[in-house]
Amino acid sequence: MAATEHGAVGTRASTGSARTGGLPIALSLSKRWCATIVSRWRALLGTALAGSAAPTGAAVLPDDRAEATFHVYDGGGVRATGPAVLVRKSIADRVSLSAQYYVDAVSNASIDVVTYASPFKETRTATDFGADWLVRDTILSLSYNRSVEPDYIAEGVGLDVATEVYGGMTTVSMGFTRSRDLVGKKLQPGWIDRALHWQYRAGLTQILSPRWLVSLNAEAVSDEGYLGSPYRAARVFGAAVLERNPRTRSSRAIKLRSINDTSAIVPRSSFRAEYRYYRDNWDVKAHTAEIGVAKHLEPRLIAEALVRRYSQTQALFYSDNAQAETVFVSRNRQLSTFHTTAVGAKLTYTWPGMPAGTELRLTGSVERKQFRFSNFTDLRTGRPYAYDANVVQVVVSGTF
Amino acid sequence: MRATLLIIASTALLGGCVTLPEPWVKPYERERLSDPIMLVSRHALIDKHREHIHTVREGARGATGVQGGGCGCN
Numbered sequence: 339m340a341a342t343e344h345g346a347v348g349t350r351a352s353t354g355s356a357r358t359g360g361l362p363i364a365l366s367l368s369k370r371w372c373a374t375i376v377s378r379w380r381a382l383l384g385t386a387l388a389g390s391a392a393p394t395g396a397a398v399l400p401d402d403r404a405e406a407t408f409h410v411y412d413g414g415g416v417r418a419t420g421p422a423v424l425v426r427k428s429i430a431d432r433v434s435l436s437a438q439y440y441v442d443a444v445s446n447a448s449i450d451v452v453t454y455a456s457p458f459k460e461t462r463t464a465t466d467f468g469a470d471w472l473v474r475d476t477i478l479s480l481s482y483n484r485s486v487e488p489d490y491i492a493e494g495v496g497l498d499v500a501t502e503v504y505g506g507m508t509t510v511s512m513g514f515t516r517s518r519d520l521v522g523k524k525l526q527p528g529w530i531d532r533a534l535h536w537q538y539r540a541g542l543t544q545i546l547s548p549r550w551l552v553s554l555n556a557e558a559v560s561d562e563g564y565l566g567s568p569y570r571a572a573r574v575f576g577a578a579v580l581e582r583n584p585r586t587r588s589s590r591a592i593k594l595r596s597i598n599d600t601s602a603i604v605p606r607s608s609f610r611a612e613y614r615y616y617r618d619n620w621d622v623k624a625h626t627a628e629i630g631v632a633k634h635l636e637p638r639l640i641a642e643a644l645v646r647r648y649s650q651t652q653a654l655f656y657s658d659n660a661q662a663e664t665v666f667v668s669r670n671r672q673l674s675t676f677h678t679t680a681v682g683a684k685l686t687y688t689w690p691g692m693p694a695g696t697e698l699r700l701t702g703s704v705e706r707k708q709f710r711f712s713n714f715t716d717l718r719t720g721r722p723y724a725y726d727a728n729v730v731q732v733v734v735s736g737t738f
Numbered sequence: 739m740r741a742t743l744l745i746i747a748s749t750a751l752l753g754g755c756v757t758l759p760e761p762w763v764k765p766y767e768r769e770r771l772s773d774p775i776m777l778v779s780r781h782a783l784i785d786k787h788r789e790h791i792h793t794v795r796e797g798a799r800g801a802t803g804v805q806g807g808g809c810g811c812n
Binding site for chain 2: 405407411422440504505506507537545546547548549555558589590592593595599606608610614616633648650673678684703709727729731735
C-alpha cells in the first residue's frame, strides 16, 4: 500500500546506508537497538510535531492528481452504477490532502431479494478525506471515511505510517482503522443496532533486484455488534426464519505479492502474482490467487490482463436448510462454500501534447466474474446457485 | 499469541547480531521499478471499487493494501 500509493519504492534517489556490525552480547545489542529505535521515533515525532524541518529523506508524496470514473457492476440481479471523483493536492511538498466522492446507484433483485422480499432501488454515497504528511523518509497518513445508505451508515478513521529503510530498498508500513456502523431497517424508524470494527494492518515491501519487487501484507480485523442483515432469511426445517449471527468476529489475512519486470522475455512488460490466505473464528477459510501481465503496446498505450481465483469454505453456522435448531444460523451465501473465477483486461492511454509536468490518461477496464456456489440452493430451480457478473470502469485521470 | 510474542522477542534480541549486506540495488538501478507497469496500483478509484465488490460479494477481507469503508451490502 505504502509503496504504491505513496509512489516511494523504486523511484527515489537516496543515499541511505546499511546497518553495520553486531556486538557479541545480544542483550546489550538489544538495548542499543531499542535505544536507536526510540531515539529515531522521538526525533521523528519531534520533527512531526514541530513541523519545522524540511524533508531530507527521499520518500515522496503522491502526485497531485484528479480522477473521475464511472463504474458498473452487473450480475446476480444486482446492478450498481455511479460516478466517483478523487482530487489530491500537496501543500509545500510536505502535506498531501485528498478527497473522494463515490456514488453507487443500486438496483437490487438478488436471489435473496427475489426469494424472500421485493426488488428495490437505493443509493449509497461514500466520502473520504485524507492527509499524508511527509517527514524525512516517513509518511504519516490520516483518513476519514463515511458511507451513507438509507438504512446503513458507516464511518471510520484511520492512521497509517510508512517508512523507508535500508537504503530505500525496504518500505515498512503499519496502520489502524476504527469504524462504526449504524444499521437500520426499511419501514422501521431509527436505527435497530450498530457494529464496531477494528482493523490492524502491517506491510513490508522489498526491492529484491532492479527488476523484482515483493510485498507482504497482513491484517487483523475484529468486529462487534450486528454483523448480519435484517432482511436476510435462513431456512430451518424448510421454513424461513430471521438469520442469527454471532455478535463478534475476528479474522486474519496475509497476502504475498511479487512483481517482475519481464522485459528480457517480452519487451517492456511485467508479470504480477499474488496470493492471500484468510481465516476467521467463524471458520471461514479462503484462498485468493491472482496473476496479471502488463505491457507497453506503444509509448502511450499500456495493456493489462488478469486472472483471479477465489475459494472459501463455509462458516460454522451456515446451513442451506438446517435440520436442527441452533443458537446461530445463517443462509448468507457469502458465508457458504463457493468459488469465484474472474478474467479482466485494462487499457490505459496517455493523451499526447499535454504541457510539461502534466499528464492526462484515459483508462478502461472490464472484468468478467463467475460465482459458483456449492451448498446454496436456488429455491426457484432446486439447483446449486450460480451467476456471472460484469464489472466495467472508465477513468479519466490527470496529474499536475 | 505466545508464539507471536516469542517471534517478536527473538527478532528484537537477534536483530542487533545480524549484519545485513549493503543495499544491493542502488538508486540509479531502479529505473525499471519506476515504470508504470511495475506499480501495484495506478488508479486508486478502480482499485477501491474492485475491493468493495470483493468485500461485499465474498467472505474474506483484509490484507489487500486497499482501504475502504461502508457496507453497500444490505
